Amino acid sequence: MKFSALAAVTAAGLAFTGLSAAAPASAAPPGYGQQTITSTGLLPGQIKHVWLIILENKSYDATFTGLNQNSYLWKTLPSQGVLLKDYYGTGHYSQDNYTSMVSGQSPSLDLQSDCDVANTNLGSNANIITTHAGKTFGAGDNYGQVLSPAGANAKDGTNGCTFPKDVATLFNQFDAAGVPWKGYAQDLGNQPGREDGLGGAPGIAANNPTTNPKSMTPSATDKANGITSFTGAQAGDQYVAKHFPFPWFHSIIGDNNTGTDALTTPAGGGTDTDANHIASLTDASKGLIADLGKPAAQVPAFSWITPNNCSDAHDATCKGNNLSGVFDANGNPNYSLPLTTAPTNYTGGLYASDLWLRYYIPLIERSAAFKDGGLIDITFDEANPPFYSMSFNNATDQTAVANKAAKNEIYDYSAPTMKDQAKLAVQSPANQFPKPGPLAKDYVKADLAGQNINGRNVSWEPTGPNSTLAVDAFGNQLFPGPGDNGYITRPPSCEQDTALVNATASNCVKGAKNTGAGFGFAPAKTIAAAAASGTSTVQAAVTVTDIGRQVTGAGIPAGSYVGSVINAGPNMVATPSGAVTNASFTLVDAKGKQVRTTTAVTSVTLSALGIPGHLTAGQTPLATFDAQDATPGGGISGSVLISPLIKPGTVSNTSYNHYSWLRTIEDIFQVSKGTGYATLPAGTVSGGLDNQGHLGFAAQAGLMPFGTDVFNNAGNGRGRPAAQSGSPNEQGDNRQSRGNG
Amino acid sequence: MITTSKVLVPLCLCLLLITGCGAAPAADQPSVTASGIGDWPSFLPSPTANGVAHGSADSPALSYPGSPVIVQLATGRVTVDVEGPALPPDTKLNADQVACTFTITLGDSDTAVPLAASQFDVVDHTGVVHTLAPEASTTAPARVDPHQTVTLKLAATLPSGEGMIRYHPTGGVVVAAWDYIAETD
Numbered sequence: 001m002k003f004s005a006l007a008a009v010t011a012a013g014l015a016f017t018g019l020s021a022a023a024p025a026s027a028a029p030p031g032y033g034q035q036t037i038t039s040t041g042l043l044p045g046q047i048k049h050v051w052l053i054i055l056e057n058k059s060y061d062a063t064f065t066g067l068n069q070n071s072y073l074w075k076t077l078p079s080q081g082v083l084l085k086d087y088y089g090t091g092h093y094s095q096d097n098y099t100s101m102v103s104g105q106s107p108s109l110d111l112q113s114d115c116d117v118a119n120t121n122l123g124s125n126a127n128i129i130t131t132h133a134g135k136t137f138g139a140g141d142n143y144g145q146v147l148s149p150a151g152a153n154a155k156d157g158t159n160g161c162t163f164p165k166d167v168a169t170l171f172n173q174f175d176a177a178g179v180p181w182k183g184y185a186q187d188l189g190n191q192p193g194r195e196d197g198l199g200g201a202p203g204i205a206a207n208n209p210t211t212n213p214k215s216m217t218p219s220a221t222d223k224a225n226g227i228t229s230f231t232g233a234q235a236g237d238q239y240v241a242k243h244f245p246f247p248w249f250h251s252i253i254g255d256n257n258t259g260t261d262a263l264t265t266p267a268g269g270g271t272d273t274d275a276n277h278i279a280s281l282t283d284a285s286k287g288l289i290a291d292l293g294k295p296a297a298q299v300p301a302f303s304w305i306t307p308n309n310c311s312d313a314h315d316a317t318c319k320g321n322n323l324s325g326v327f328d329a330n331g332n333p334n335y336s337l338p339l340t341t342a343p344t345n346y347t348g349g350l351y352a353s354d355l356w357l358r359y360y361i362p363l364i365e366r367s368a369a370f371k372d373g374g375l376i377d378i379t380f381d382e383a384n385p386p387f388y389s390m391s392f393n394n395a396t397d398q399t400a401v402a403n404k405a406a407k408n409e410i411y412d413y414s415a416p417t418m419k420d421q422a423k424l425a426v427q428s429p430a431n432q433f434p435k436p437g438p439l440a441k442d443y444v445k446a447d448l449a450g451q452n453i454n455g456r457n458v459s460w461e462p463t464g465p466n467s468t469l470a471v472d473a474f475g476n477q478l479f480p481g482p483g484d485n486g487y488i489t490r491p492p493s494c495e496q497d498t499a500l501v502n503a504t505a506s507n508c509v510k511g512a513k514n515t516g517a518g519f520g521f522a523p524a525k526t527i528a529a530a531a532a533s534g535t536s537t538v539q540a541a542v543t544v545t546d547i548g549r550q551v552t553g554a555g556i557p558a559g560s561y562v563g564s565v566i567n568a569g570p571n572m573v574a575t576p577s578g579a580v581t582n583a584s585f586t587l588v589d590a591k592g593k594q595v596r597t598t599t600a601v602t603s604v605t606l607s608a609l610g611i612p613g614h615l616t617a618g619q620t621p622l623a624t625f626d627a628q629d630a631t632p633g634g635g636i637s638g639s640v641l642i643s644p645l646i647k648p649g650t651v652s653n654t655s656y657n658h659y660s661w662l663r664t665i666e667d668i669f670q671v672s673k674g675t676g677y678a679t680l681p682a683g684t685v686s687g688g689l690d691n692q693g694h695l696g697f698a699a700q701a702g703l704m705p706f707g708t709d710v711f712n713n714a715g716n717g718r719g720r721p722a723a724q725s726g727s728p729n730e731q732g733d734n735r736q737s738r739g740n741g
Numbered sequence: 742m743i744t745t746s747k748v749l750v751p752l753c754l755c756l757l758l759i760t761g762c763g764a765a766p767a768a769d770q771p772s773v774t775a776s777g778i779g780d781w782p783s784f785l786p787s788p789t790a791n792g793v794a795h796g797s798a799d800s801p802a803l804s805y806p807g808s809p810v811i812v813q814l815a816t817g818r819v820t821v822d823v824e825g826p827a828l829p830p831d832t833k834l835n836a837d838q839v840a841c842t843f844t845i846t847l848g849d850s851d852t853a854v855p856l857a858a859s860q861f862d863v864v865d866h867t868g869v870v871h872t873l874a875p876e877a878s879t880t881a882p883a884r885v886d887p888h889q890t891v892t893l894k895l896a897a898t899l900p901s902g903e904g905m906i907r908y909h910p911t912g913g914v915v916v917a918a919w920d921y922i923a924e925t926d
Contacts (some may be wrong), residue, residue, distance in 0.1 A: 071808075080785045292778050331793075362788065366779040404807065407922070644784050 089634020104696015106464020449633025483631025
């Protein structure tokens with residue numbers, strides 16, 4: 001039995017405080033599966049204000065189980081609203097999730113790579129697919145998607161990052177429907193020349209994707225001007241454009257680099273990229289706090305909020321301020337202190353996002369706008385695995401924290417043993433590979449897909465035309481798909497990864513593209529270590545991906561390997577270069593039995609990591625290797641929503657994803673009632689693709705928006721039945737290892 | 742085999758028997774907001790300081806092992822946490838009854854707080870109350886003084902599944918409880 005302690009405590013706590021937990025969702029009535037759902041179950045106008053806060057790179061199992069001890073997001077906020085346990089990202093690594101959320105457009109590799117080469121155009125209006133294929137708005141229908149001019153599965157740097165003007169976004173729909181909106185980004189504009197483009201685009205104001213695309217590698221001039229990175233944070237400016245959706249659509253920024261010729265014009269005038277629509281989070285007159293103090297009618301109906309790369313949990317150690325300096329000894333924000341107060345530490349991850357949320361969420365909750373039909377939506381772009389560098393503790397750690405968290409986790413995780421590693425070392429036939437071991441199976445869970453179609457949770461999402469999925473005759477995956485081979489390592493492509501291919505081309509996959517294989521296999525390395533004589537525990541900067549590597553060095557017995565690994569944290573680090581976790585491993589022999597050091601140890605050498613089934617002398621198999629499992633999505637991140645229309649302490653097991661989210665917001669604000677019905681290559685602004693207001697893959701046939709399982713306190717007696725919460729998933733769902741908590 | 746529904750229904754009933762229980766006192770809410778934005782909305786549970794629950798005779802706190810409670814007594818304040826239950830390594834799979842040991846830590850007090858094993862008990866998921874005794878070969882400290890941290894280990898044989906360990910420092914009035922699970926599968 002895997003019992004959900006969180007659920008138990010939450011339910012018990014609700015009873016304790018006299019609140020009511022949501023009743024279990026009922027099964028759908030006969031015939032319900034044939035309906036196309038276009039309603040959230042809310043009455044028009046019941047929700048008047050939405051604040052979307054997007055965080056970064058954490059799985060449900062990292063965030064909502066105690067693994068990272070982030071009690072505010074893990075416990076406090078779900079107790080105020082609904083926890084969506086089965087909310088999925090739509091891809092990896094980041095930017096594709098943001099663009100999918102606001103447009104329904106699917107991933108392509110430049111966006112999946114966070115536009116790390118240059119901000120060029122992702123095709124033109126002529127690249128918008130204008131015909132249906134297969135079942136209309138079915139999984140294989142790419143109507144309205146932009147086909148990369150470089151073709152499907154083209155290399156990073158060849159696709160482009162900014163969508164053409166006739167690709168409408170949610171914000172264009174708001175314009176046409178007269179819905180006021182604003183995008184806030186923390187640190188936006190802090191460093192001149194770094195994000196001065198329209199909508200927070202990278203570079204200077206003169207940069208634009210069409211005639212003056214910005215290279216994402218800082219130039220000598222950029223460096224001279226104090227810019228060290230466009231894709232990562234820097235000390236005084238932790239904004240990153242890849243986490244702000246607005247600059248990546250010509251429909252928002254226009255084509256003439258003034259913003260005046262965007263696809264739509266805001267109802268109140270101006271442009272989509274002016275100061276009334278794109279603002280620094282902390283701007284004294286246009287920022288979030290300034291807006292929250294206004295009467296409800298003057299607060300934007302929709303607010304997109306992007307915390308910086310520290311406060312969104314992205315960076316494990318922050319490059320700059322994490323707001324820790326504005327909290328008192330009891331952990332309460334001191335609003336009388338300036339936000340620029342020096343931090344007391346630089347710890348990032350879910351520690352930093354908890355600080356940000358503790359500061360800002362109560363302010364939103366106290367605002368007049370929130371009390372008048374407000375909805376706070378805290379979500380993540382994608383679900384990175386609950387392991388090293390993405391989590392302060394590994395889900396497989398044998399520590400008190402990790403063991404306790406394991407009771408709350410959706411998935412069961414298990415570290416590989418030497419027996420598992422031995423299977424990966426067995427020679428395989430040419431172009432074939434062993435089945436993935438436990439660690440790869442742990443990691444690939446972060447690349448799964450899910451949504452709800454016609455009331456049933458399904459384990460897929462449409463891939464779109466650019467990042468597709470396919471296998472060869474041996475069952476090897478050929479392309480990374482939306483999940484981008486996120487955290488596993490594929491065999492090399494025989495054609496693209498030639499540096500890894502052997503003389504007989506037997507250790508590779510013919511026709512594979514964009515494998516990312518170069519990031520996994522590694523040469524031997526010598527690292528600093530610390531261990532006394534006669535111990536099995538060695539302190540060293542290792543990760544779970546080092547499990548199974550042979551260990552040599554002074555004081556290490558012959559035939560020793562890296563056994564279990566622990567990365568425990570968080571440490572409150574005093575500098576932006578501090579290590580937020582303490583790492584150690586157990587020294588074992590080839591059978592997995594603990595062995596002891598013979599003398600004190602000061603360094604160790606770890607063996608090279610090779611291709612399982614095709615190892616060469618001195619190599620040990622890479623534990624995260626997986627040739628066969630597809631990576632179709634962005635994994636389960638979970639999401640929390642708080643509103644007067646949601647009963648505190650609700651838990652929903654319905655599968656939702658970013659496309660469901662988009663459909664939900666479109667329905668809540670009834671964008672189809674807008675005036676934007678001029679014909680686009682595919683659909684219209686207000687009508688979307690399906691003439692019901694749904695853009696891109698939000699228009700999938702039968703896609704369920706958030707329903708009465710979420711908005712269960714609307715008090716209108718209206719709406720559809722909840723989805724089959726907790727019901728067995730559709731045949732083919734590969735989440736066999738899920739707990740039933 | 743214990744199921745969620747079997748556990749939760751009686752447990753919730755037990756919880757509801759604790760009157761007046763709930764969230765932190767209003768004084769713990771931020772008294773100053775950035776721009777005087779507004780009051781705490783009545784439809785949300787009251788926030789607690791730093792996620793730490795506050796418990797008192799008038800307003801008992803519900804917590805879980807590893808999450809401390811700041812207990813307000815008539816004479817002062819003390820922070821109490823519970824870890825466990827720890828089970829013997831030879832506990833049989835799916836055992837119905839299991840020897841449980843709880844580790845209780847008290848500290849951060851601003852007054853001398855008398856202490857006894859009898860101040861703690863367990864109510865299991867069926868509503869049965871169990872007394873706790875100091876772990877074999879240990880004795881419970883008689884009090885915790887200001888700036889002192891004391892630990893006591895209390896044991897009992899309990900049904901597997903869920904329950905609550907309760908703290909009632911001055912008699913029968915519970916000031917804090919920790920929801921626990923004794924898993925044997």
